[in-house]
Amino acid sequence: MRKYYTVEGDVNAKKAKEAYPKLALCDRCVSHYIVINEGDRTYDECAKCGADD
Numbered sequence: 001m002r003k004y005y006t007v008e009g010d011v012n013a014k015k016a017k018e019a020y021p022k023l024a025l026c027d028r029c030v031s032h033y034i035v036i037n038e039g040d041r042t043y044d045e046c047a048k049c050g051a052d053d
């Protein structure tokens with residue numbers, strides 16, 4: 001089970017979508033990001049490692 005997280009991306013990006021992308025991440029991968037906001041749980045695969053169990 002993954003969760004959607006709004007994370008700090010490219011802070012110099014002009015578009016909010018790139019500066020603060022919303023990604024489905026597993027518990028392991030989310031530790032590599034600075035989390036701005038935590039969202040709903042999802043069955044989508046992890047955006048970083050592709051885990052989909």
Ligand SMILES: [Zn+2]
Pocket residue numbers: 025026027028029030046047048049050051
């Ligand atoms: Zn992952």
